[in-house]
Amino acid sequence: MIKNQMRMTHQRDIILREMRKCKDHPTADELYERIKKTLPRISLATVYRNLEILSTAGLIKKLEISGRRKRFDGELRRHHHVYCLLCHRVDNIDLGQEENFQFLPAAAGGYRITGCRIEFFGLCPDCQKKPQGDKKMGCKKCGTETLNDQQQQILKTLAQSAAACGSKDIAAAVKLEPKQISSQLTTLKKKGYVASPVRCKYEITEAGKSAIA
Amino acid sequence: MIKNQMRMTHQRDIILREMRKCKDHPTADELYERIKKTLPRISLATVYRNLEILSTAGLIKKLEISGRRKRFDGELRRHHHVYCLLCHRVDNIDLGQEENFQFLPAAAGGYRITGCRIEFFGLCPDCQKKPQGDKKMGCKKCGTETLNDQQQQILKTLAQSAAACGSKDIAAAVKLEPKQISSQLTTLKKKGYVASPVRCKYEITEAGKSAIA
């Protein structure tokens, strides 16, 4: 007879309390690890089930952001989030005066809109310290070519100089063989990143500046 | 010697063209199905790999929203999205004058923020038509108790009446046995959703109104 009625079981109660207590945004299995300290025999499936049920009931919030794993939030007050592109950590964010700003899109394309979420992303304090694997790739044919280390060094040196430089000026700043430098300058000139206003003098072009931006 | 340089292979080129051409936001395997028409021998892994590489290179965008599957976007122009909570379809959305509004959070909590995303969610036109499974749950102990169908029907009837109603008035609007009605009214009164200003006359309370809201 009774339908869609939730019972407050011991497990569910502990899960809800834990969610209300914690100030972060745990995934199902992160929460499972915490709950096990109180209920060592609880099943991971129970945690998954209850996080789903509690969020359907509106007692917690589900954050479907930042990639693969769902995260949950015990804080019901309207607020938004930042997350880290590297470690996927999620933090609350304060939007200041915009806090209560409600977007109403001009054209909703027939959707019945029930909510809006504002998300920031970037690097968290910890991940900023990590050595950057510099994963950025480029491609000649797409006009997004990446430059090798030597080329980058040379371009950066030229970018810092107001006047056009000779090979010696560059050699003073970059630890490279003179031959390497002139060879790379030729390449860079061909690519349009460097111009030679006078013979043996080189300066960076606008294209060059954006290539190292 | 060369490092982090992307090659424009035939497969990658076709994938990029397809992404630029299509106006929706395909997942890896949705795109795989489309690409197979051009390259029947391509591997799903190649599609996954290239979507990742192309988005790292900034030639397409990765949408990490709305649950499990990643979606990709060939449109690089700054814009935002709506998605359907039911079928997870994603559409572009026009923010009107807010289009170029850049949020700068007051406190970024030490994050180096590289972007902001504004997402709307709700029900797409198709899913609005689907019969609603009414999955909402409640719980007595949390003050979010759900009501059964009969109780909801009765409450809704009362909500539409200006004056207090008798069983007959309710029976006229709701197809239920008179006994059922009075039984449910008693239950609803006990729960505080219905009041009886005069004997055999019932009206909805404020609590009752919010219970069916």
Add this chain to the structure above:
DNA sequence: TTTGTATTTGATAATTATTACCATGTCAAT
């Protein structure tokens, strides 16, 4: 043009995250 090699591919295995299943257990209302 030829060559050396970093990069990419297809095929497939492995991993990760989540959901489904099921026998058993609990609770509240008759």
Add this chain to the structure above:
DNA sequence: ATTGACATGGTAATAATTATCAAATACAAA
């Protein structure tokens, strides 16, 4: 006490993505 909806733990299954690897390819340099 009986009934039936709701839950649980344990585990299998599914879905989505990533890793591995031998063979093929693209492309900078010679």
